[in-house]
Amino acid sequence: MTQLTESDASTASGASGAGNSGNLSTKRADPAGRRKMVLRLIILSIVALIFISPLIFMFVTSFKTREDATGIPPSWIPDPFSLQAYESILAPGSSTPVLRWFLNSMVAALLHAALVVVISALAAYPLARMEFRGKKIVFGVIVATLLVPPVILIIPNYLIVSGLGWLNALVAIIVPTAASAFGVFFMRQFFGALPEDLEEAARLDGANRFEMFTKIILPLAKPAMATLALLAFLTNWNDFLWPIYVLFSPEVQTLPAGLSTLQSANAVRYDLLMAGAVMASLPVLALFVFLQRFIIEGVSRSGVKG
Amino acid sequence: MKSSSQVGASSKEEAPGRQPTTTPTRIAAPKTNKGVAKQAAGTPWLFLAPYLILFIGFVLIPIVFGLWISLHAWDYTRPLQPFVGLANYVSLFQPDSPYFESFWSSMQATGIFTVFSVPLLLTIPLAVALLMASKFPGRNFFRAVYFAPYVLGVAVISVLWRYLLDNNIGLVNYYLGAIGLPDNIAWTTSTPAAWVALIGVTVWWTLGFNAVIYLAALQDIPGELYEAARVDGANKWQQFLNVTIPGLRPVLSFVTIVTLIASVNMFGQSYLITLGGPGRETRTAIYQIAETGLRNFQMGNAAAMSYVLTLFLMLLSLIVFWLFREKKEGK
DSSP states (O other): OHHHHHHHHHHHHHTGGGSOSOSSOOOOSSHHHHHHHHHHHHHHHHHHHHHHHHHHHHHHHHTSOHHHHTOSSOOSSOSSOOOHHHHHHHOTTOSSOHHHHHHHHHHHHHHHHHHHHHHHHHHHHHHHHOOOTTHHHHHHHHHHHTTSOTHHHHHHHHHHHHHTTOTTSTHHHHSTTOOOHHHHHHHHHHHHTSOGGGGHHHHHTTOOHHHHIIIIIHHHTHHHHHHHHHHHHHHHHHOOHHHHHHOOSGGGOOHHHHHHHHHHHSTTOHHHHHHHHHHHHHHHHHHHHHHHHHHHHHHHHHHHHO | OOOHHHHHHHHHHHOTTSOTTTSOSOOOSOOOOTTSOOOOTTHHHHHHHHHHHHHIIIIIHHHHHHHHHHTBOOBTTSSOOOBOTTHHHHHHTOTTSHHHHHHHHHHHHHHHHHHHHHHHHHHHHHHHHHHTSSOOTTHHHHHHHHHHHHHSOHHHHHHHHHHHTOTTTOHHHHHHHHTTSOSOOOTTTSTTHHHHHHHHHHHHHHHHHHHHHHHHHHHHSOHHHHHHHHHTTOOHHHHIIIIIHHHHHHHHHHHHHHHHHHHHTOOHHIIIIITTOSTTTTOOHHHHHHIIIIISOBHHHHHHHHHHHHHHHHHHHHHHHHHHHHHHHHO
16 A cells, blocks of 8 residues: 555656646635645545545455454554465465456456457547448447446346357456447547548558558557556456356356455455455556556546546 | 537647657647548448447347347246246236335335435535645645545455444444444444445445546636636635536536446445345345346346336436436526
């Protein structure tokens, strides 16, 4: 957690110029305004600390012994510092193979993110930069499915996945959820904002549409694709409902689904549960620490677009 | 929503970190591409094909297939799925049917959760966003802190909070006791405490998402509007009512719908924190549908339940749309 705060603080101070003209802070010079500012910072810091304390406690507990994890009063420093919990859940041949789950989650989330980015970028390109018959209908149908709650898809998709022979295999959580309307919207918005005459020069050189796309549009779209990949990775890594029902053997489960198994197998072994939770948090927290601007701005733009 | 200022703003946000030189920083012209190259009729469809195959296979077909399933006594474990017409729907409305009680008690659970969580998730993040709307040192750091829980999955935060809310050794009861409050509340095994726990955890978990969307919208409100309001003698509260709220209106409807859908779809918290209990009191509709269809394999019944739930959700969404439209015209 200390790493999180340090690197975030440096990002934050380095990027403070990004904000728009402040609405309320015009009186910076006078001492009353300064005191108000300090007071606000203190309040915000205290609230932020309370807000983040559950996550700190999760990390702390994962380094405790079994007894220490259930000790009263709860302690914020492991005594003794112990790697027991990790040794136990990462031991090979366990009925709760956390390392295997971790790798499954990683493979699934990476492939899912790649698939989402490729098919979304390809589909968004003609929707943003070509005129053709049926464009409005295609886009309209994609928009309309945004209002369809995912719950009505789970029963039929279970049968479809079963028919394809994908039950209890990672492909079941990689492919079916990849056709997200969000991905197409996101890329379409970016492509649409690029200057109109971008492809013109390439067309004069005799390039076809696919070459224009790969040589001109895609290189410009790297930041947008990175953001979309990131969001798709996070969504897939964290997905819970679908994996717990379509993956049932221990060796094919993902880590979040595995946490559920771990919880039912070790109800009060909170040291083990917290170590498992930390394993499931590390990749997403690491991505968040290093790429938080992409994540937050990707998310906030989903609202501005709406 | 496609004003040129927003297009400009989003491309400006795109730039940091990667390719600041090649990314165009300002796009003014409207972007219809009629003048650009004509292409062969099939070309757009080749680009669309990979997406559309998955979209049709895993979104469009399932929507229709689900309806078809709901008209059958569909049991995954049996070879034949007899057609039963609307019987699965009818049984949801007959008090003596085995599905009546379990379905409507789960709908009630979803209703309770939604009614209490949505208002909190609309107001608290707005307060957080307003606190962070002006520039101050470390703003991005605080924004990141409030957003952090949201990047974690529901499984992680649920397993964590089941520990913190543990009746005997949990942090929550310990600190409540330390400040002189009751220290033996059964957060995960009794109502209404379980509802307080589920709603509180959800607010903590997803607050950052709504706050970040509000914050982006607040920053899009031109500072001159506040300036003008100040010149007219408006105080802070009047500025909030007459500048901030109208400026937020489009985003407000988006946030309301998204929050509503997320709340109606609540599953993981109940599955892992309260295990649906006590009894089945916190077992939500999604939980009930998933267990009926994917654990007990009564897929016809589960599909019918999912369409009834969808109908409720769509009615709610329409009401929200209508509410926001009404206000817009009134202005």
